[in-house]
Amino acid sequence: MSGDLREKLAAALKIEVKTPCYIQQVYDQYKRAQSGRKIKTPIETVTLRDENFVYWIKLQWHNPQTKTWQDASPSIVLPLLEAGTFDEKGYRLEDPRRARVLPHLPSLLGNPDVIYKNGHKGIRGDHIYVQEYKGQLKVAFTIKDDRLKDTVLVSSFWTTKNWLARCVKEAPVYQKQKANP
Numbered sequence: 001m002s003g004d005l006r007e008k009l010a011a012a013l014k015i016e017v018k019t020p021c022y023i024q025q026v027y028d029q030y031k032r033a034q035s036g037r038k039i040k041t042p043i044e045t046v047t048l049r050d051e052n053f054v055y056w057i058k059l060q061w062h063n064p065q066t067k068t069w070q071d072a073s074p075s076i077v078l079p080l081l082e083a084g085t086f087d088e089k090g091y092r093l094e095d096p097r098r099a100r101v102l103p104h105l106p107s108l109l110g111n112p113d114v115i116y117k118n119g120h121k122g123i124r125g126d127h128i129y130v131q132e133y134k135g136q137l138k139v140a141f142t143i144k145d146d147r148l149k150d151t152v153l154v155s156s157f158w159t160t161k162n163w164l165a166r167c168v169k170e171a172p173v174y175q176k177q178k179a180n181p
Contacts, residue, residue: 021088026099027053027081034102039109041129042174044151046109046142050078052152056102058094069094097157101138105156107131108138115174120167125154128167137164 010016020028030053037048051074059072072091080086093099101108112129118141120128125141132138140156 020084021086023057023059023088023091023093023099024081024084024086026057026102027086028084030102034105037106039106041109041112041115041142043115043127044142044144047150047152048105049148049150049152052154053081054078056153056155057099058155059091060094061091095157097159098155101140101156101158104131104138105140105153108140108156109142109153111176112174113176114172116168116172117170118167119169123155126151127173128164130164137161139164 030048031050034048035050039046039048054072054074054077059077060069061072062068063070069092077086077091108131109129112131114130116128116130118125118128120141123141125143127142129140129142130137137159138156139159141154142151143154144151
């Protein structure tokens with residue numbers, strides 16, 4: 001239903017229609033297109049698990065007692081997102097680049113330009129998937145979770161070649177073959 005028709009219908013029925021917040025919109029888009037999806041990569045199969053969504057977007061909440069930003073709890077946030085009632089007041093995306101990569105995950109994981117072993121000390125993961133677009137890099141980190149017996153996405157975001165160079169110390173474990181001219 002188009003926005004104009006929805007607004008006219010709401011006005012005619014005297015119903016207030018609230019536009020979902022940005023984080024709810026990102027979740028809804030993810031849920032429609034990618035929830036639970038298994039993506040076959042050149043070296044493994046990666047499962048997108050809903051319980052990791054809060055970490056993927058690096059969602060934080062403001063703790064008024066300590067006056068600090070802390071990582072949000074999936075057990076609190078996910079039920080609200082599932083119900084479509086999440087309110088981002090008191091929350092923030094610590095790194096907005098992360099939410100912008102989510103729609104690109106099937107392509108990034110399924111058709112990467114390069115895959116490296118993870119050499120970054122601060123981000124968990126076994127592998128770093130890389131895809132270049134207009135001089136910027138999309139990267140995704142994956143890890144084999146022994147408890148789940150599954151390989152899952154840890155994080156993904158836009159970055160630069162300089163940042164990536166500091167994270168990889170070895171040759172790629174996979175590199176896409178260039179087409180012969």
